[in-house]
Amino acid sequence: MPSAYIDTYYSRTAATSDTYPPAAGRIEADMCIVGGGLAGLTAAEKLARSGRSVVLLEAQRVAWGASGRNGGFVSAGYATGLSSIERRVGAEGAKELFRLSMEGVEIVRRHIASLGIHEARPVPGIAKALRYNSRGALQAASERQRREFGLDLRYLPREEVRGLFASPKYHEAVLDEGAFHFHPLNYGRALAREAVRQGAAIHESSAVVSADLEGARKVLRTAEAEIAAEHVLFATGGYTGSVLPELGKAFLPIATYVLLTKHAPDLVRSAIRTQAAILDDRRAGDYYRVVDDGSRILWGGRITTRTTDPRDIAALLRREMVTTYPQLADLKVDVAWSGLMSYARHLMPQIGQSRPGVWYCTAFGGHGMNTTAIGGTIIAEGIAGESDRYRLFAPFGLAWNGGLLGRAAAQLTYWGYRLADTARELRSR
Structure with a gap:
């Protein structure tokens, strides 16, 4: 049985009780996504809709972490202010990034309308x-x-x-x-249903325990499965483990x-x-x-x-x-x-590619509802060759979190x- 959601307003008022089976056996895919929060689900839905074979691995339940138990606020902006962004990328770069955050709001609004997610209660x-x-x-x-x-x-x-x-x-x-x-857990679960309808495979209770990311085909292993894919996206948030060390060292x-x-x-x-x-x-x-x-x-x-x-x-x-x-x-x-x-220490999302075929999309704390939407979208665009907009976040990369001193600071x-x-x-x- 999949693990239960923690007791929250959202889990008490969840519109459905869908579950997804753990991954098992040898699985081949174009894309493997690690993390079933809103960023991973957004990317999965978009890539599956474009015809890619997608496997999404979630250690607990879909939208189990911050994606399904937050305040539910959907508005433009980031966890840091526009002036701080300007100091890093200049005035025009900051404006372009802010417009992306506005687009993230519209992506969520559009999904609710086009998919008929009435249970999101906007x-x-x-x-x-x-x-x-x-x-x-x-x-x-x-x-x-x-x-x-x-x-x-x-x-x-x-x-x-x-x-x-x-x-x-x-x-x-x-x-x-x-x-x-809105109701973020109902929204996330509806995104999962749509991704599956488009052909994606979602597996709950499927924590990744090891990964070989150096070859042309990346291989990830869970307790009962081995997944081989051309591309891997890590979208794991505050519960990120140690499978991708550079990611674990880059967030608080x-x-x-x-x-x-x-x-x-x-x-x-x-x-x-x-x-x-x-x-x-x-x-x-x-x-x-x-x-x-x-x-x-x-x-x-x-x-x-x-x-x-x-x-x-x-x-x-x-x-x-x-x-x-x-x-x-x-x-x-x-x-x-x-x-x-x-x-992240710079308070911006971490969105990009760490090596060929290995992508990351995380650090959405403080403004996650719009930024998870745009993050999942532009990573999917990058993988599909539709755009390179993910490069706008390159100045806010996987900076070291400072370890114990970083937490104290x-x-x-x-x-x-x-x-x-x-x-x-x-x-x-």
């Missing part, structure tokens, strides 16, 4: 809210993005913000009306936490009066949205390099929620969970962000 609107007065900077930045990229952004002054999010913490916000939030596994509240529509409405999702602008901030017709809150936040769960995830997150919305002091938690994301950086956020809020009181 809801329009994501608001970026500030806990301080930017003194015109937020409005100016949103106007600039409207002009340069055509984003559907609307500035919300303090009065309107506090009418939608009844919290004394927020000063202003920008509502991205072209972004949306970062944990984040999410809770789901009890059913309490009146109490929820006393705090959050919009169907739009809310993204706290703090670098160490929260993200949350109402679900189940506005009767519950799905609240995420906190990041840590600690890969084991703290004693009480629910209490940690609930404290953040009640600090933001004191009127929710009586709102109880139904379930809480954690998951590992994959971050990441945790210290996060704590530094929290202190800086707090100081900025205090100055705005």
